[in-house]
Amino acid sequence: MAAKLILTDRWGNPVERQTLTKEVAAPTISGVRSPLSGYPGDGLNPVRLANILRAADQGDPVEYLELAETIEERDPHFLGVIGTRKRAISQLDITVEPASDAALDVKIADMVRDWLKREELQQEVFHILDCISKGYSATEIVWDTSESQYMPGKLIWRDPRHFRFERQDLSTPRLLEEGGQEVPLPAFRFIFADIPAKSGLPLRSGLSRVAAWGWMFKAFTARDWAIFTQTYGQPLRVGKWAPGASEEDKATLFRAVANIAGDCAAIIPDTMSIDFVETKSVGASIDLYEKRIAHLDQQISKAVLGQTATTDAIAGGHAVGQEHRLVQEDIETADAMALAAILNRDLIRPWIQLEHGPQKRYPRLKIARPKAEDLKLIADSLDVLVRNGVEIEEAEARARFGWAQPKPGARLLRPVSSGNQPATTDPTDPSGRKGGIEASSAKIKGGAGRSGGDVALQQEGVSTAIFSGGYQIGALAERLGAEAQPVVVAMIEQIEAMLGAAGSLEEFRAMLEEGFGQAETQRLANRLAAAMLSAEFAGREDALDG
Incomplete structure (x- = not known):
């Protein structure tokens, strides 16, 4: 057993x-696990x-x-x-x-x-x-x-x-x-x-250990600031009694001095007097409290977020905020x-162990802010890599796009059947490369002399492969796009520079006429003509294939 x-x-x-x-x-x-809490901060x-x-x-x-x-x-x-x-x-x-x-x-x-x-x-x-x-x-x-x-x-x-x-x-x-x-x-x-x-x-x-000291000192400052604010603008009241005044007279004088702050009125005997002493440099005292609390808050921001620009208004503006945001992202x-x-x-x-028992490897959670990726570029790259024999795990590709594995019985999106697709004739070759080559070779033999027929491509570092007419046209279109892109990008950059320098529409128009001569436009025209010719060939190929 x-x-x-x-x-x-x-x-x-x-x-x-x-x-x-x-x-x-x-x-x-x-029991001892009580939800009630004490308050040691008091x-x-x-x-x-x-x-x-x-x-x-x-x-x-x-x-x-x-x-x-x-x-x-x-x-x-x-x-x-x-x-x-x-x-x-x-x-x-x-x-x-x-x-x-x-x-x-x-x-x-x-x-x-x-x-x-x-x-x-x-x-x-x-x-x-x-x-x-x-x-x-x-x-x-x-x-x-x-x-x-x-x-x-x-x-x-x-x-x-x-x-x-x-x-x-x-x-x-x-x-x-x-x-x-x-x-x-x-x-x-x-x-x-x-x-x-x-x-x-x-x-x-824990960060609370760091924050505890700052919070305590800030509490002292906030208390002093509150007392100062309560008496702000009020002069110091000094009561004076004559020699031989009784304790009752002194108590009366103290109540009078104290009540002046709230009631602004008091009565005292003729033998007593009250002086008002003005406080100098009140503004500097106000700044002292505020600066101390702001300083302590900035230290806490540094401890928790690693920076201060996203929480406090500091000199430097947007540029400093961007730099500090990178620290927070780290x-x-x-x-x-x-x-x-x-x-x-x-x-x-x-x-997983409770449900399926111990495993050699386990799925992994990943927590991250999604990065801006060009999914179209990734899809195009996958197509080229797979067709050239690079082996890529399907699960890894699905995870890159955020797609789950299809469930049994689910309706699936499938490619539209086309005569230009190479058929897989060898069940031991799921990639279809071997079958595609054989099918294309047979097609060449039977269709010699037909315009737009299949040809062999030889690329540096890649073995010779036979593609059907549709794939050949597609490769030509990709090449034309790659060749035309630098010309278009250069034109756009030059136009943006002109637009920034021009002071009026007339000046911008003159810059365009002077900057783009026949040579540059002729290069782009040649690329467009070649693209239109390739489209014509592709249409003819599709028509011949039925």
Whole structure:
């Protein structure tokens, strides 16, 4: 009797299939996984912040994680830049590359593509990226087995306070059970993500550690600025009492001085006086608060986005913004590659192993901003390469165009049958090259002397091949287009330069007449005449072929 296959996760923990459909990390009111949070940011000072970070470094992350949550809630700038970074990744296209062209690998890749169409995916990815701020995130996978299959049913963000790390390395995550025990993460149950801002322990690699100091200093400045704004423009009131004044008289004088700010009126005895002292250089004080907060915001922008031009108005204008945007794109690309690796490791591979068993190779998710590609140029290149014997995987070509493998019974687009198409007569040669050559050779023998008939082409570095008349005309048309393109491009560039230099339509017309003489136009006319002649030959060839 064959031994039962036991699947394990990346930490060597065995999979318990009977518990995969149940939630294991949900918050509870009665246990230690409480959804209620503290607010260590209230009254924060440098000494207290240092103690919070030291406790996290030693394996107690609760107050640090609560502080990170507070910073996102209370600092609009940090919330904006960290949200920009996470949303930039969560909105990127996700593609799937099959492991190979084998039927099973293609089927598995199509299964993953269908799952990726779920509407909740963008929000789930956004929550997974919480690791950028806090250093790590844990997303629970609840598997759906309702139709005797394994499929990720829900991806649920879990509070990072409910996880700890092994004391010997502070890197291996553990789940905090309701009773307070720390247990290994159940296998195939969590997407444990970490996209570190720097090398080191997960608890020391989150951007919230950097933002915490800036937020604290900015809070001090904002408080001082608020007090200053409240008293802005009001002179300092100084009350004076005569010698021998009683405590009651002093209290009366103080109330009078204090009430002048709000009531602008007060009464005092004749033996007392109030002086008003004007403050000098008020404008410089205003700039000091604003510049300090702007400086701290720029430092946070650099830490999160790598630049400041896309978030703050700085000197340099559009050109500087473009350069800084390239820096942000580099960070975006790195985040996307890291997230794809995490999903492949913690979601795709476990899913395939549960559904189909261990495989030698697995499909790969790729997360990237689509690059502007000339698909027509790629299609033309594929046609030329394949006809010249270059072997290209069909799955790779389909992935390049974003097309899935056709499903059984689906209506397919097929080429229109043409007499100019070379027929495949040898079933062992799917490319049709051998059959095409034989068919074309037979056609030459039977149609000698016919204009526009088949000819042999000899190209440098390519073996001699026989093409039918239609292919010969097509090759001629491609050659004519290639020869005419430099002439047309040069003309367009010259016309654009003339248009930019001309001061009026009359001057532009004179430039055109002078710049394009008979020689240049004659070259283009020759190309057009040759193209029309080739079209005539192609028409005659089609007519002769019926």
